[in-house]
Amino acid sequence: MIAQKKDPDKYEAILAAAINVIGQAGYHNAPISRIAREAGVADGTVYLYFKNKEDVLISILSEAIGRIRTEIEARFQTETDPIRKLHHLVTVYFEGLAHNKSLAAVTQIHLRQADQAMRRQIGDIIRPYYQLIDHIIQDGIDKGIFRPTIDHRIARRMIFGTMDETITAWVLTGAKYDLQGLIEPVVDLLVHAMKK
Numbered sequence: 001m002i003a004q005k006k007d008p009d010k011y012e013a014i015l016a017a018a019i020n021v022i023g024q025a026g027y028h029n030a031p032i033s034r035i036a037r038e039a040g041v042a043d044g045t046v047y048l049y050f051k052n053k054e055d056v057l058i059s060i061l062s063e064a065i066g067r068i069r070t071e072i073e074a075r076f077q078t079e080t081d082p083i084r085k086l087h088h089l090v091t092v093y094f095e096g097l098a099h100n101k102s103l104a105a106v107t108q109i110h111l112r113q114a115d116q117a118m119r120r121q122i123g124d125i126i127r128p129y130y131q132l133i134d135h136i137i138q139d140g141i142d143k144g145i146f147r148p149t150i151d152h153r154i155a156r157r158m159i160f161g162t163m164d165e166t167i168t169a170w171v172l173t174g175a176k177y178d179l180q181g182l183i184e185p186v187v188d189l190l191v192h193a194m195k196k
Contacts, residue, residue: 011049013039015063018056023102027057027110054118060106062125068096069129076132082140086159087187089132093163094186098179101171108168133159137194146194159190 017039022030032053036043050056075088097104111122133156140146166186170179 006049010039010041010045014041014046014049014056015060019060019100019102019106022057022060022110023105027053027106032056057106057111058118058121058125060103061111061122064096064103064107065125065129068092069132071096072132076135082136082143082145083187083191085136085139086190087183089136089159090163090187090190091180091183094167094179094183097167101175104167104171104175108164108171130156130160140194144196147196150194155194158193162186162190 014035018030018035021035021038025034030053032046033043035053035056036046039046046056050059071092072089075092076085079085079088097107134152136159137146137150137152137155141148141150163186166182167179170177170182
C-alpha cells in the first residue's frame with residue numbers, strides 16, 4: 001500500500017493554529033485539542049503531522065528560523081558590505097517577528113520553557129543562523145571594517161543577544177511600540193561595538 005501524501009495546507013494550518021494558541025495561552029496551557037479545533041481538523045489529524053506537542057513547538061521554530069535564514073541568505077547574494085549584511089540580518093529578524101506577535105511570543109517566551117532534550121534541538125535549529133552571524137563578523141574583519149582582535153564567540157553572542165533581548169522586551173511590554181523602529185539604533189550600536 002502506498003503511503004498517503006500529507007497535505008501541506010493542513011500542515012501549515014496546524015502550525016498557524018499552534019502559533020496562535022501557544023502565543024496566547026502559553027505552551028503548557030495549549031492542548032492539542034485546542035490547536036486542532038483552531039486549525040479546523042480532528043485531534044487525530046495533528047498526530048499525522050506531528051509526534052506530540054513538543055514536535056509542534058520545535059517545528060514552529062524550525063519553520064520560522066528557516067524562513068528568516070532563507071531570506072537573509074538571498075539578500076547576502078547581492079550584498080558585499082558587511083555593515084549592510086548586518087543591517088539585513090537585523091531587519092529580516094525584526095520584521096519577521098514584528099508582523100506576527102504570536103510567533104514572537106512563542107519564540108521569545110514559550111520556547112524558553114523547553115526541557116533539556118528540546119534545548120538541544122533548538123540549538124541545532126539556531127546553529128545555521130549563528131553561522132550567518134559568524135560570516136558577517138569574519139567578512140567585516142577581512143575587509144578591515146571590524147577590529148581583527150574581535151572574539152567571534154563573544155561578538156556572535158552580542159549580536160544575537162541584543163536582537164533577542166530587544167524582541168523579548170517588545171513582547172513582554174505587549175508589543176506597544178514599533179519594533180521595526182529599533183532596527184537602525186540596534187545596527188548602529190552593534191557596528192560601533194565592532195568597528196576599528
